[in-house]
Amino acid sequence: MPVNMAEDGNVAPGLSAPIGGKKIFxxxxxxxxWNNQLRYQGATDIPLNAEGRLQARRAALRFSLAKVDAVISSPLSRAYETAEEIASFHKGAAVEKTSLLTEVDFGEWEGRTVAEIRENYAEIFEAWRVNQLNVDAPGGEKADDLYERCGELSKLLLARPERSIVVVGHGAMLRALFPRLLALPRVSYFWRTRIDNCSITAFGADAGRFVLLFQNDTTHLKVAEGRIASLPLL
Structure with a gap:
């Protein structure tokens, strides 16, 4: 019997997976x-600065003409402020908070610059850089706990009934989450990918699995504001 390629994107090497179904941005x-000062923020609740608020506005404009059914955010103010901007264009899409999206707690490193951490914690910092999913920041969140938290969030997002969801989070947490969404082995991903401030990464969620559609799109931060709403998301 002939295989229906449209129904299964995994039947042969090189075939793109279908992009129908639920989308999670x-x-x-x-x-x-603290971002500008290269300080580790982690669970410390640092608000957006003026540049960050402008970035949040631009990200919101990128979604302004799209259908957004739900907006989910970390409870930390820098994420929640960004999420509120996005939700403001979508009636009925009030921001939901979940602690599962909270940034990784970096313990003794929080508030310190990269240079200060290198100077005072050189050995463990380099080990963490190599594999943050198996090394803990001193006094911070355990790598095992982070891994399990990402698994819980993955299940929650897959179970959500909405067809178009925007999730607002943090750099380290998202870097740890994305391999779980793709069911990859527990390997280091942190220093092998970019997730810039107010960038957009999209996954399709269909037939009980996630498919990466694009990552770290920052086009909306680089074009004239009047063009942002017309930029495609997919």
Whole structure:
């Protein structure tokens, strides 16, 4: 019997997976002063700065003409402020908070610059850079707990009934989450991908699995504001 290629994107090497079904768009929050100072923020609640608020506005405009059924955010203010901007264009899509999206707690590293961490925690910092899913920041969230948290969030998002969801989170947490969404082995992903402030990454969710559609799209931060709403998402 002939195989229906449209029904299964995995039947042969090189075939693109279908992009029908639910879409989940992940947005990293806008910039903060600590981002600009290269300070680790983690679970510390640092608000957006002026640049970050402008970035959030631009991200919101990117979604303004799209259908958005739900907006889900980390409870930390820099993410929640970004999420509120996005939700403001979509009647009935009030921002939902979940602690599963909270940024990784970096313990003793929080508030310190990269240079300060290198100077005072050189050995463990380099080990963490190599594989953050198996090394803990001193006094911070355990790598095992982060891995399990990402698994819980993956199940939650897959079970959501909405067809178009925007999720607003944080750089380290999203870097840990994306391999779980793709059912990849527990390997380091942190330093092998970019997730810029207010970038958009999209996944399709269909037939009980996630498919990466695109990652780290920042076009809306680079064009004239009047053009942003017309930029395609898919």
């Amino acid at each position: 992940f947005v990293r929050h806008g910039k903060t002063e």
